[in-house]
Structures are given as structure tokens and as C-alpha cells.
Amino acid sequence: MKGISHFAIGLAAASCFPAAVRAGAEGNPLYFILAGIFGLLPDTLDFKFIRFLYKSELGVIPDPLRPDAQPIADAVALAVARAHAENRNVNVKLNTIKLAADRWQRYQVRFDVPGRRVCVSYGLVVDTGGNPIRGAVAPVVAEACVPLPCGIEIEYLATTDVDIFDGPVYRMEPTRDGRVRPVFIPWHRNWTHSFVTAFIFGLAGAAIWDAAAGGVIFAAFAAHALADQLGYLGSNLFAPFSRRRTPGLKLMHATWALPNFAAVWLSGLLIFWNLARDTTGGISGMNPLRYVFFAGALPLLAFALMVKEEPLEGPGQGQSASQARES
């Protein structure tokens, strides 16, 4: 989900704590500030710290002036081969191709599991929003396919579009059965999206402030991980006690408009309900069913009629790296 959805869910979680609501009404913003910060903190840690510090052994910098898919496919294949031969993890970073200030050349990396090969093809020229640019001519580049020395175990998606900002890292992980598992952006959704980390942060919050602050921090942080489980990638929910991400429920993509809007809107409604409950005479005039129908269902239905989401992909199909980035 997008950052604002996590942020709003965090605030909504805080509003469920009567101590936070009372403090807010008395002019103390602490609990809600903590909720917002810790609601967004898992992604902040991942994308503003860990991503930059995570080291890759191999990197591909495609030349914008001489488009060629072959070196990209070669690099991915080399990483797989090295991981397989040396029985160790090998990180490879696939950099994006920036053509101009708001112009990016998209390319697609596809693991052909039955064919035991990796294929790279060039796609459309897109803007920073990931939208195809009208009138921009994409280069005609032949698809490059390179055979792999071993089988591939797909954990996430077989196809990735690399387009805007920073490109993805793959960690090529040897498996016990002699295959290699490409782990997509391995620095993302590990200990930062774990209930254990949420608990530790919560404890620290309780020690620094009070039990309510600890509860708010835990709830906001854990709600982030839970919300992310609705998507594809999943999170390592029990790190450091577990080592791999638990796959998501695959119900939505992080960039979809409706789930994000619904998360923010419903969080807003929950916050308002909880604040009204604390207001003298506030809740008495509110019928919960009417509230849910008129303030929740109708506006969301209206929005749902306006948006057109991209379809959910089936197993083994692609997702843009930028979509995952926003998750």
C-alpha cells in the first residue's frame, strides 16, 4: 500500500486508544504523532536507509544511447550461475535507464522457468509516473535470452518491469534442491515489517513514555505489516525468528487507487468515530449502520465506479519494480 494508507491506518490505530484520544483533546499530540511515524516507519527504514546500504556484487548500467538487452540478460544469468556454482547468495542490481528529466526506458526481465533461461526485452518509454509517453518512439531491440545452468524457483513473480527511479536488486539464493531462487528486492520487508520489531519498538515506547504510547507504536507498526500482506510480496512477519517473507494474499497491487483510497477513507471514518465517542453527546446521535453506509459505502462506491484498475496478474506474470517500490 502507499505511504499515506499506512500513515492513516496508524492514526486510526491510535484513535482506538482512549488515552491517545483524551490526550489529543487536551492538546497533547504525542500519541498521534507516534502513530503516524511508526505507521510509515517500516517503509521509511527500507527505502531511505536499508536500500542504500544494501550492497550488490553485480550491477547492470544499461547505456541509454546504445540500447541492448544482451548485457542485462548476461548479468542476470551470471548472478544465477555464480550462486549455483559457489552455493552462496549473489546480489545483482538492475539499474534503470533514464533518458531525460521525465523520461525512462522500460525494460522487462523474465525468468522462463520451464525453458531454464532468463529473457530481457525493451518496452515503452514512460514518464516518472510510469505512464507511456505519447509520441515517444521506443527503440527496436531484439529480446535477449540467456540459458541458465540450473532450475529457477519463483517465489514472487517471474516477470519484472524495470522503469523509474532506482532499479531493483535480485538476490540469487541457492536452494537445497539445486535450483536458484531469485529474491526480489531482498532488502524490503524483512525485520522492518516484523511483529517482533513492532513489539520491541512498542516496549521502547512504553519505557520512554507510557504504556499507551507503547501500545500505539506496536499497533501502528504491526498494522503496516498486516496491510502489506494483502498484496503480492508479503513480509517476513516474524524476523529474526523466520528467514523468509510470508507470501502475500495477492488481493491487490500496492499502486491500485481503490484499496488505497478505501484504506485512507475508512481510517478517517474510524478516527472520526473514535473522536466523536469521546465528545460529550457526540456518539449518541450517530447510528453506526447509517454511518457505515452513508459515510463509508456510498463514497467508496462512487470512487469505485470512477477508477479503472489494472487487472491482477496470474502466477508468473509481471509487476513493475516501481509498483513494488510503492508497496
Place this chain on the structure above:
Amino acid sequence: MLLVALSATLGAALAAVLACIPGLHIYNVMAFIVLAAHAQAAAGAPFPIEVLMPLMIGMTVGWSLGGTIPSILLAAPDESALYTVLPGQKFLMAGRGREAVMLTSAGGLVALFILMLVFAPLAPRLVPFAETVMRPHVHWVVWAVICFMLMSEWPKGGRLSLGGWGTFLDGWKTTGSGLLTFLLSGLLGFVLVYRSPVAPEYAFQNLMPAFVGLFTLPWLLLNLVSAVEIPAQQEGEKFGAGWREVLQGGYAGTVGGGFAAFIPVVTGGIGGMLAGHATALRDDRVFLVSQGASRLTYFVGGLLLFFIPGIGLTRGGAAWMLSGLCSPHGYYEYFMAFAAVGLAGGTAFLMLGPLTRGTLWLMQRCGYRPISAVTLGVCVALVLYMTGFMGLIVLAVATGIGLLPVLLGSRRMNCLGVILLPMACNMSGSGPAVAKWLGLL
């Protein structure tokens, strides 16, 4: 009734034209009308309410819609339109400047319809209750907005490397400059709120030089330095979005603008940003529509809150100015206000086409650079006229801060620290302590 219609139409037409002058905020013009109204009242011949209210409403509507033109075509926005600059520039450089103005205006029109058809019948029932519930909690909402604004800045650096501390430092350039911009803007805000160098006789325009410096001048300076050439603009009334895009953007923008209108200190630019995030807008066309809707809802919706019978919420400069002149009592003024909004909206919308064509004609005849130079001159002259020499000093400082995001690629919205930081501190009761710590008290 005729008087109401004429005043609203006149106000909208006047404001739509004035909106094409970058740097001139309609509140500055309204302030002179208010002074004139006070003088008339003191002389025993006050302006009739049927003239004053619709005139001010018409001006707000006309300016909300007309302000699209300088933001997109001249890259000279006010704070509520700052998000339209980058997508607007993209359209302009692709020869589609007129289309960008139309998209943004379409958003304003959607917002206008939502205000008239949904907000008008529901507001008297819902807003007083919402206000009662939210009043003690507004301070933390503002703090939450600040936190989100700062935390959601995306680091743009750190590409093309294999990771490590070097990558980290490179990656943090934009994020760091965003934080620095917010901090410096906030400090400037504290100075202006607690010990403004602007002379007391100009106090009602206290923030104007800072806003012009932070939001309007940096792009104009960049236009001058970079010698950018504007390509020929496409002819015809091409409109690159379908009904779905217009409705989605309009709806999102209205929600964001409504939030900004209701919560004090949160501006239309922030409302637009929140709406864009909340509805995952990635398409520039939808984004422009949403910004137009957000801007109109922020200014007009905020003013309409003042007319809700029984509560008279003052949100935004226009409502504050009107509150000094009159106080609406019941549904007569409420429905008069909506009638004025409808008429003014129609008038301003019809004027946008000719005004856009006129601005483009002027740009192509005179060149983008000379137009930017003249615009810059107009802005500086306005600041000097309205706030005196010390206003120019504030303008210079604010421009320096406003250049940081333009040059370092961080978000320009961080400049809103100028009002967010001091106001949030004041709302939480810590403002005077911070001001004292800064040596301002």
C-alpha cells in the same frame, strides 16, 4: 437578486483577469475592498450585503479558476497551485499548455458541481457536528500532516551504484534538502509571526512577500537563467482525458481540498498532495484535474463554511475579511452564497479560454524569457508597494529558501513550513516557548 448576480459576475470576471498576474493574491485585492468597505461604513453609507458578499465570493471563485493560467503557462504559482507547475511544464514543453489549463479547470468545474450538489444540502447538518468533534483535535491533525509531508519525500539520488555509505549520502541529498527547506521556512515563519520586519501599517500583508519568494519567484528566476524556449502550442480545444479521468481526479481533488478547507493552516497545495497520494494518482492528466479541484474546493469551500447557519466558521483569508464586515445569520445568506458561487463559476470558466489564448499569444509574441522578466518585475513591484522596503528583504530571504528545492530537486511543498511550523507549535501551545528560545520574544 439582480444585484447579487451582477456582483458575483463582476467579481469573478475581475478576479479571473487579475489571476493572470503572477504574485498577486486575490486576498491582497480583497483587503483593499475591505478597507474601502470599512471607510464607507464609517461614513454612514455601508455597502449593501447583497453587493459585498457576492462580490467577494465571485472574486474567490474567479481567482481559484483563473490562477491556473500563470501556474501552468508561466510556472508562477501561488502556494495552492504549486503542484501543477511540474506537470504543467511538461504539457507546455510538449506544446499542450492549453490542454493542461483545460484539464486543471475541468477539475475546478467538477469541484464546483460537488460543492453545489452534495456539499450545499449536507453541510448545514454535518459540518457543525464535525466541527464540534474535531475542534480539540485539529492541532494533532496539523502535526500529522507535517510528519507525513516530511516522511513521504522520496529520495531521488543513489542510482547507478552498488550500495554502501556513498550511495546513502547521495540518496539523502534530496531528502536532506527537503528537511532543510522545511526547517528554514519554518524559522522564517516564526520570525514573521513573532517579530515581523514588515512595518505595522502593512501588517495585513505580512506573509505576502514570503509566499511570493517561496513559491513564485524561484521558477521565474530559473526561467530567466535557463533560457528555456517554449515550443509552438497546439491549436484547437483538444482535451486529453475522458470522463472517467476527469471524475476520478475531480473527486480526489475535492476530497483533498475539502480536508484542507476544513482544517486550519493546511493549504490547498497540501490537500492536493494528500489527495494525489490517497488515490494513487499517477497519470499527469488526472493529477492536473485533481489539483484544479483541490484548489477550488480549498478556497471556495473554505469560504462557504463561513455561511453555514449557526456556526460561521472562518477558514481562509476571504472568510476572515468578510467576518469583519458582516455575519451571516441564516439560510438567506447561505443560499445566496451558493447562487453566487454558481454564477461566478460559470463566468470564470467561460473566461478561461480567451484568457489562456491571450496569455499564450503574449508568450509567443514576446518570448518566454521577457515574459518571465516582466512577471518577476511585477511581483517585486507588488511586494514593494504592498509591504514596503522591508518586504523586499523578506522576499529576498524567502526566494533564497524557495530556490533550494528547485535547485536540489526536493519537494517545493516543504516551503509551507513557513506557516505549518509556527502554527502547529502555536496550536499545541509551544509556539511562544519556541519563539523565546529563538530569541524572538
